[in-house]
Amino acid sequence: MHRCTTWHDETADTSVNDVVADLARLADPMSVPRTGSEAFALTLDASESWMMNVVQLGMCVQAILDMSPLDADETLRLLARLVGRRAVTFGEARA
Secondary structure (H helix, E strand, O other): OOOOOOOOOOOOOOHHHHHHHHHHHOOOOOOOOEEOOOOOOOOOOHHHHHHHHHHOOOOOHHHHHHHOOOOHHHHHHHHHHHHHOOOEEOOOOOO
């Protein structure tokens, strides 16, 4: 008989967990996205650059959705893409 056990690598990079948590925060309309650690190191397309400017205004997700020229789904996809690229986070503001 084989037993299943849980193994946790203490040296593993867990930054993916940060991205997953930030993506979950997109569902909270009152959460406020912030500029992430990779924001200034990335090449952004026009819509991503526009969204980064909006994020820097300190608006909550609902306010971003309300003022976006894109529909809600597209706006959330754009934010999610920037979270995945670590240009946007929902943690502490990063320089």
